[in-house]
Amino acid sequence: MAEYRLHCFKESGNAYKAALMLELCGCDWQPVWVDFFNGQTRGEAFRGDVNEMGEAPVLEHQGQRLTQSGVILDYLAGVTGKFGPRNDAERREILRWILFDNHKFTSYYATLRFLFGLQKTGETPVTEFLRTRARGAYGIVDKHLAGRKFLLGDRPTIADLSLAGYVFYTEPTGIDRAKEFPNVEAWAARIAALPRWKHPHELMPDPA
CATH class of the missing domain: 1.20.1050.10 (Glutathione S-transferase Yfyf (Class Pi); Chain A, domain 2)
Structure with a gap:
């Protein structure tokens, strides 16, 4: 299993922000497809087990589950040491x-x-x-x-x-x-x- 798992779908630019960061940083990651257009994110299973907000992307890493693209980007900048602030x-x-x-x-x-x-x-x-x-x-x-x-x-x-x-x-x-x-x-x-x-x-x- 890859170190990072990203719940995402190709039409989502918000998911792309996280996917691009993972790829540019050379992370070991895999996409987990979300069937957004058939209502997966609105279902009880997704909201109960993946993200209560009913949104993608969702990043799984070392037992953590992070949501919201800005939070994910900030987290990845911290753990990879790339694309983050210098001061x-x-x-x-x-x-x-x-x-x-x-x-x-x-x-x-x-x-x-x-x-x-x-x-x-x-x-x-x-x-x-x-x-x-x-x-x-x-x-x-x-x-x-x-x-x-x-x-x-x-x-x-x-x-x-x-x-x-x-x-x-x-x-x-x-x-x-x-x-x-x-x-x-x-x-x-x-x-x-x-x-x-x-x-x-x-x-x-x-x-x-």
Whole structure:
């Protein structure tokens, strides 16, 4: 059995954040497929035995079970010694961006992708609202990345891995990232160039 087990599914950018961290760090890990679209996370067994919040990802390591992607990233940075802060100021800056990601950057974009790109709802007042909010969050990050390679400067941290959760999916959202947010586009390319980087569908395959 692998040292780390990650409950995940390939469509989940939040799960991808944890999977990418495990892979970039060279951890001995294995994905445990979650049948999200058929309701596994809403079932009593999953909520009773895996995660009471009914969400993926869930990381199992050394008898611990951790949930929430930001917590998992912080934990892995601590145990691997990689992609973490070098001092208290960096720790706070990483936390600032992870909180922003969960509240705005990932939150609006991921919901828009799910409704518009996966469920094919078409244009609705909800998708229009989400797209406007996602553009606002992307604009903040795009401006911050002007003149920077990564969020904290010249090296990637778990803040970058958190915000990168959904940038490699290609479902339509009505947002042209390359045209509208060139600094985000260049940043995503730098993350994809990191040693051991893999696409979410490669890291979290469907069960055979």
